[in-house]
Amino acid sequence: MSTKAKSILELARYKGFIRARDLIQHAIPTVYLGRLTHLGLLERVSRGLYRLPDSEVTEHYSLAEVAAKVPGGVVCLLSALNFHIIGTQQPHEVWLAIPEKARQPRLKSPRLRLFRFSKSAFTEGVETHVIQGIPVKVYSPAKTVADCFKYRNKIGLDVAMEALRESLRSRKCTREDIHRYARICRVWNVMRPYLEMEASS
Structure with missing residues (x-):
């Protein structure tokens, strides 16, 4: 797995949700979101919004x-x-x-x-x-x-x-x-x- 892909997954783990603009702030091409979703490493919640598939769902x-x-x-x-x-x-x-x-x-x-x-x-x-x-x-x-x-x-x-x-x-x-x-x-x-x-x- 590339360093950029690992960075995205770490960011998603830290933030809970990740958006395309989060990647832009870290100078990572947004095309990685689609790739990681295709591999099952990210889950698309809605347009431009992603999370880890095993994310803990809190009360709120x-x-x-x-x-x-x-x-x-x-x-x-x-x-x-x-x-x-x-x-x-x-x-x-x-x-x-x-x-x-x-x-x-x-x-x-x-x-x-x-x-x-x-x-x-x-x-x-x-x-x-x-x-x-x-x-x-x-x-x-x-x-x-x-x-x-x-x-x-x-x-x-x-x-x-x-x-x-x-x-x-x-x-x-x-x-x-x-x-x-x-x-x-x-x-x-x-x-x-x-x-x-x-x-x-």
Whole structure:
């Protein structure tokens, strides 16, 4: 096996996923990706995205896969709650926010539940976490709680209330943080009585 092929496999082992642009950064011709895939040493996940066939699939593997395929999206709502270990929700799809006017991504897998967020509701409260070598954008706990109240008709008020209660009790965020994002998401009037109820309990 050539030195370049070994370098690609080492890079894939280190990063979890490997893309054509990763090879360009290391001055390795991208034709090696096709050769290694043909030999069964790499597996093509989607166009331009590869991994080792025996890659360990972690709990948040699907989030990394979606982030690699839809880099402009942000993990939101139930998927963000699950990522931050808030509440009991176990979504079977990746819940993803995209900009209001963005083109809708079409993925065969993993399954997506898309939401279009506008302006500051999309850009505020974004954290970046590295999962399997891929930068994954996820809304912060406080922003996620505010989003849950904004989309309470889709996810259920009980889920939003659980998110509020658990995020405060586990100290994942403060009341001040929640207040800030509730204003950004324009749900402060809706959330206020629930926040006051939590403060008095």
